[in-house]
Amino acid sequence: MIDFKVDSARCTRCGQCVADCPSRIIVMATGEYPSIAPGRESVCLRCEHCLAICPTGAISILGFSPDDSTPLDGNLPAPGQLETLIAGRRSVRRYRPENLPPELIGKLVSVASFAPTGVNARKVRFTVLDDREKTARFRDEVMDGLVRLLAEGAIPESKAYYARFVKVWEKHKVDLVFRDAPHLLVVTAPESLSSPREDCLIALTTFELYAQACGIGTLWNGIVSWAIDRMLPGMRQRLGIPDDHAFGYAMLFGRPAVRYARTVQHHPPEIYRVP
Numbered sequence: 699m700i701d702f703k704v705d706s707a708r709c710t711r712c713g714q715c716v717a718d719c720p721s722r723i724i725v726m727a728t729g730e731y732p733s734i735a736p737g738r739e740s741v742c743l744r745c746e747h748c749l750a751i752c753p754t755g756a757i758s759i760l761g762f763s764p765d766d767s768t769p770l771d772g773n774l775p776a777p778g779q780l781e782t783l784i785a786g787r788r789s790v791r792r793y794r795p796e797n798l799p800p801e802l803i804g805k806l807v808s809v810a811s812f813a814p815t816g817v818n819a820r821k822v823r824f825t826v827l828d829d830r831e832k833t834a835r836f837r838d839e840v841m842d843g844l845v846r847l848l849a850e851g852a853i854p855e856s857k858a859y860y861a862r863f864v865k866v867w868e869k870h871k872v873d874l875v876f877r878d879a880p881h882l883l884v885v886t887a888p889e890s891l892s893s894p895r896e897d898c899l900i901a902l903t904t905f906e907l908y909a910q911a912c913g914i915g916t917l918w919n920g921i922v923s924w925a926i927d928r929m930l931p932g933m934r935q936r937l938g939i940p941d942d943h944a945f946g947y948a949m950l951f952g953r954p955a956v957r958y959a960r961t962v963q964h965h966p967p968e969i970y971r972v973p
């Protein structure tokens with residue numbers, strides 16, 4: 699039940715909801731208000747484009763009222779600000795030893811959940827280590843596992859770079875992998891979706907940008923992802939990741955112990971314009 703409702707006092711019958719519906723299930727007969735075509739409700743993508751596009755805020759759907767949405771006019775960041783955020787985002791490898799408040803973690807994840815997903819599936823699962831003691835315990839287990847694999851000669855030559863970090867941990871207990879970050883986020887999604895891995899990576903990209911806008915440091919983590927997903931079979935279960943989920947990626951985050959003063963500069967990207 700999608701609960702599509704039109705406020706006839708506000709609706710001007712402009713037809714924008716009809717034209718923008720990706721599933722083309724909204725109809726409007728002459729002299730009538732928009733409605734869902736009979737028998738077509740199940741095709742609704744639940745994207746809420748009808749609620750978003752209506753210029754007068756006449757459409758409610760899925761129990762959401764347009765009055766509870768943020769108007770876009772006057773509330774969007776300027777392009778230059780967004781560009782500075784994108785170019786000023788850094789991989790943070792030094793963290794303060796403190797937990798983020800649970801409400802802030804909840805807010806970061808909830809904003810990230812607005813990232814687009816294939817056919818609007820929105821099934822990305824956010825697995826969070828929300829306490830630095832938990833993260834440190836998990837780190838110790840992962841690093842112990844990697845030290846064991848190293849001793850068994852089970853770390854492939856192609857990952858010699860990772861093996862170096864494991865050796866540093868083994869010898870000096872210096873953490874070049876988890877970077878003593880207070881929190882870990884792992885994103886996964888059901889393998890049965892049309893684009894589970896893409897959905898995960900887009901969600902994590904969105905999480906990172908929003909987190910950094912809030913002054914929170916983040917670090918994409920290839921080593922932790924590889925360890926959990928490929929090398930240490932018990933770790934998926936340890937994190938409660940369902941067996942039928944595709945592994946997306948792991949990201950460390952927390953209050954940074956470092957402050958970057960400026961953006962970096964990149965040489966122009968490769969653009970191939972098809973003749």
Ligand SMILES: Cc1cc2nc3c(=O)[nH]c(=O)nc-3n(C[C@H](O)[C@H](O)[C@H](O)COP(=O)(O)O)c2cc1C
Binds near residue numbers: 917918919920921
């Ligand atoms: C998919 C991915 C995996 C990464 N894995 C690691 C990692 O395991 N450890 C690490 O220190 N940095 C990791 N990074 C961070 C990159 O090294 C970093 O993005 C790059 O050096 C550029 O720095 P910047 O992010 O500050 O621009 C990873 C980045 C990406 C996108």
